[in-house]
Structure formats: structure tokens, C-alpha cells
Amino acid sequence: MYGRKVKLRFLLVLIILITLILTTILILKSLEENVIYFQSPSEIKLLTEIDESKIRVGGMVKKNSISINSNEVSFVITDFKNEINVTYSGAVPNLFAEGKGVVAEGFLKDRNFFSAIKILAKHDENYMPPEVKEALGEK
């Protein structure tokens, strides 16, 4: 009925189509699993349950809140409405200081305690991450 060539071409198109659909599904699925949501301390206070996935918390480092010992740095992130305590045991970026904007990545222990695995460095002293700006702007 159909020639060998037509069949072959049909098969080729089918394979390409299936591959495309599969990769799209694959990409979307891993995207879903690997995105990190950003939340402000106030948003965390409103959470009904503590999720186990990695998140980012941003705001200002509260004045006089940084304390440090030989294996840990702890400080408070505030958006001037609510606060959250953060403990961190990694390397601290240069522009991390009291009264400056900060974004910490890690896991929530409960609504008041956050265990950070990374603190994001920013290049510019005047630069404020858009999320932090927005979180602070809502006050």
C-alpha cells in the first residue's frame, strides 16, 4: 500500500515526536523538583505546615544579631515585621554584615528557626536582591 520510504519517514517523525514529548515531560518534572522558592520571614510565619524542601529566606540581617563560634554563625533575618533565627556553618560572603540585605538558602526547622546551607554573595554593596527589596517593600 505505502512505499517503504513513506513508512520509514512516518516512523522517523513518530520517533522524533515521542522523544520531544518525553524530554518535555522530563524537563518539566525535574524543574518542579528542583526549584527553590523564596520566602520572607513574614510569609514563613503564615505557613501552616513546615515543608521539607529547600527554600530561600531573604531580608535584612538584624542589628547586633550576629554571633559566631568556632563552627557556626548565627544571626537573625528580619523584614521589619517578623524575624527568623538562622544558623549557618559554611563560608560567609564578604558583603554579609549587620544591617545589610541577605539571602540564605537552606531548610526550615520550624517557623522560627532556619538552618542555612548557603549564604548568597552579592557583588555590589548597594545592590539588594529584588526579592529582598520586595519583601521589605511590603511593610
Next chain:
Amino acid sequence: MIYSLVGYYSLILGLIIGLSLFYFSYKNFNNSNILDSKILSFTFLQLFFVVISFLCLILSFVVSDFSNETVFNNSHTTKPLFYKISGTWGNHEGSLLLWLLVLTLFIFLFLVRTKNQPVKYKILTLVFQQIIIIGFFLFLIKTSNPFNYIFPTPTEGLGLNPILQDPALAIHPPILYLGYVGSSIIFSSVLAATTLKIISTSWAVHIKKWILISWIFLTLGILLGSIWAYYELGWGGFWFWDPVENVSLMPWLALTTLLHCILVLEKKSSLTSWVIILSITTFTLSMCGTFLVRSGILNSVHTFANDPERGLFILVFLFILIFLSILIFFFFHKDNDKQSFSFFWLSKETSILINNWFMMYFLSVVLIGTVYPIFLDVISSQKISVGPPFYHKLIIPFLIPFLFMMAIGPKLKWIKSQLEDKIYLISFLIISILLAFLVLKNFNQNILINTILISSALYLFFITLRDFFVKKYKNISQNIAHFGFSLLILSILFNNLFASEIITNLKVGETFENSKTKIVFESVDQKKEQNYNAIIANFSISNSNGEEDRFSPELRIYNQPVIATSEADIKTTLMSDKFIVINLVQNQDFFNVRYQVKPFMLWIWLSVILISFGGIVSLLQKRS
């Protein structure tokens, strides 16, 4: 003062010349036996004016003319001369002027160097390139004039961000831009060739040179940025899947694919649609890169000051260019290489086509990961970020067949082929697997996937290594580049698997000790330089073999602007890098210390150099 005036009016003159070139091109196009000498001289004049303008900006920086807003914002009298000059392109306005300079330089070189191509083609390429150039002139003059005047003249400038005061970052933008902007000439000439329907093997030979030049510079530019991030940002990594890094990787992926396609076009005059689409994609991605970095839309660790109006301008401009190129593609391009598509499944064409699909897949992964957060922010104002696990999960598994294809593909012949020398292909495979297993057998984590990965990289390594010595037909440039790539993947894998890290907080005089490493924080010195004060910490670090190294990382506090930066101390050896960086958390006695041992770090850089060296060899072969 005088420099700003001259610089500004040179820009205006350059713009006027650009407009007049349209007129000359139109006249010449209808009567196109020879290229009008006016066109060449006017293109040169345009280049000349842009160079003058650029020199004026450099001079303004050198003499610290703070009546110029750009200089005021980005310079300071105490800055060393070298960084005064490099500060010229370390900011938005200056870097765009550099874009423009490279744009005009490339079209001039193109007109001079292109021989044996129809005159109409040259003129049309010029017209398309001028559209881009004029767009950038307007952008520069309207939204980001580097010669804005401020009165009263400030006595001191605001200074350059200290992390930009670095030799690698001084030459990184020009090199990267030569790659980015080099793709503009490919874009213009592809559009011209499509319109005139002259895409053929001889055209492919001609355009391949330009693709190679652009590709080499882009590769080296990315390398420099990566090296800089490694030692300056203090994280000890070389790639963070950060949006700003991704936007430079995307054009590279597209350009690399294009480079492979053009080989097919050169030999077999097929895959023309691919070549056109990829050329357009590469340039669009380069433009997008500029747009995303400059508009402030991206939330990145590399973000510098930015301005939404600029973003809008580039976005509109970008849409016009994409629209124009799609229009040309659909109206003028007739896919007439149907007959040559009939190649056997086992052939060089197929393997390059498969390579294309893989590269397109990698490209879309990077694209989605970069753009999705922006997209989600716009539609739902939800802030997210996509981390490295996303890229690793989606790219690494596909790297395995990709590496095998890279090893076997070049061995195939055009149209129809058979695998010869099966014995050594298989024996190398077995050796690779055994070797990978041997290296990893004491390693309990993810052993399966790592063994397969390393085997496939080793396989490519051995096959390309063998090809250096025995080969029936030599394709040395391809061989070098593929060998470099296998080395790159191997170094990255070993680097990741066997890296170790210690992060601790120490006071002066304290000691950190674990089973393998002993870190003694001996003393602190101070140093005063012209533009910064430094705290130098002295460490002595010994490992379990009794080897002892002395390190003195610095913490610099720059005076203008007042920013602290950490200068890592790195001991590079052939097999591994030892990397230490310190930071002081405010008003505390503790120093935050990060010590890393990174195996094969040097080999990552060397292999990328090797890859681009492959490109250089190919370029030189064509010349002779």
C-alpha cells in the same frame, strides 16, 4: 571635558555615516558589478569614529575627568592606571561602546577580507549589519550615553567595584564580546545569503572562518570569566549555573552546533535550514544575553547596577531583529536539498545530526532553567530560583551517549559508512570501563552512574588519543578539540568527586584538626596599598602525609568604594589546587576560614584552552 565632547560627536557622526551607508548600498545594489569604493571608505570612517569615541572614553578615564558621568561613577584617582583603563569597559555604557566598536570592526574586516563572493551579497550583509549597528548607536546615545556631563564637576569619583579590579576581568569583556558580537556578522551574512539564495559549499567555506573566529573568542571569554569566578568570588568553584553564566553558555552551545553543521554544508551542501536557524539563534541568544544581564531582570550573583528602560529598548530591538530574520527565512529560503538528505543511517551526516539534537537539548535545558524563574515571576510574582541539581540531573545522563557519539562519529564516512576496526573500538570500551571501575571501587556513593560517566569520558579520551598517532585521513583540529573535551569532562568529574572542603571559624593562634588536615592560624599582618588596606592571615596547613604548606590569604578593604573583598591564596600544582579564603564577620574575633583541595583544577583550564586551540588549528588550515 574636551574628550567627552569629541567622543559624543564622533558617535553622532558614526550614526550619520551608518544612515548614509543605506543610501550608498541601495545605489550600488542596483548596479552591482563592483563594490562601490565609497562603501568601503565610509565603513572605515564609521569604524574610525567609533574608535575615536572609544579612545576618548579611555582618555577620560586615564585623566580622571569627573565631569564625565561614566568616569565619575566608575573611577577614582587612587586607582592604578591599568584598572583606570580596564574600568572603561567595566561598566554598562563603556561595555556597550565596546559592543559597537566590535560590531563596526567586524563589518569592516568582513568587507575587506571577503573575496570571491558576489558583490550583492557583500552589500546586503553590510545592510543587515548596519541595521544592528544603528540600533546600537541609538541605544547608546538615547539610553546610555557614556559622555554625559555633570556640573559642578565632582572632585573625586565613586570608584570601581573592587572585585572588577582584576587582570582576568580586565580582558574578559573584550574577549567575550569578540565572540558574542562576532556572531552578528554570521547573522548578517546568513540573512544576506538566504535572501540571495547563494547558500552553497563555497559560501560555507567562506563563513566557516567567521564562525571559527567567533567560537574561539567565545570559548576563551567564558574560560576567563570562569577562572575569575574561581579565584575572586571565593567559593572555589568554576561554574555555578548562574543565569549570567548561562547566557554566555547558550550562544556557545548554539555556535558549536553551527560549527558542526557548517562542516556538512561545506562537504555535502545539505542541512542548510539548520545552518540558517542556528545562525539566527546564536545571535539572538547573544543579544538576549546582553538584554538579560543589562535589564536587571535576572537575579544573579553577578548582577550589577541596571536600568529597566534599557532593557525595554533591547527587548524591542531584539523583537524587530527576530521578526526580520524569521520573515526572511520563510519568504526566501526554499529547502532544495531534499535529494541530499538520503543518506544511510550509519554515516557522518547522521552522527552530526544526532550531535545537533543533543546540543539542542542541552541548550533548551539551560534556556528553560534560566528563563523559567523570570517567566514565573511575571505571571505569578512568585520568586524562585533553579539550582545546579536541575542542570546536573538533566544534562549528565545525556552526556554519556553524547560522549560515545563524539568518539565514534568522526570515524564514520559521508553518506554511507561501516564501522571499521571494530576490535579496537570494543577493546577500548572494555579498558575504559575497567579503568573507571578501578578508580571508583573504593567509592561507595553513586558508583554505577559515576562509573558509566567516567567510562564514557575515558572512552572518548582513549579513542581521540589513539587518533593522534594512527589515522588514515587527518582531521587534526577536530581531534584536538574532541580530545580537549574528553579531558575537560574527566577533569570536571574527578574535580567534583575527589574535592574536599573544610569550613571553620578560627581566632588568631587557634588550630583546627581532623583526621586528614591540620590548619594552624599563626598570625595576622597588615598591609597598606594606594587603594586598599589589607589584613593578611598566615596559615600553615599540613596533611596526613606530613606535607606542609604556608598560605597567606588576604582580606582587602578598598577605600573607594568601601568594600571588603577576600583574596584567596591558591597553591596550584599539576594534580591539584589548594585553595584557602578567609572572611571576617563584623566586629568579631573569629575569622571565617574555608580551605579546599580541588584535584585537577589546572586541567579544567588547560582542556578548555586545548578545545579552543583545536579551533585555531582549523582556522590556520583554511588560511593556507
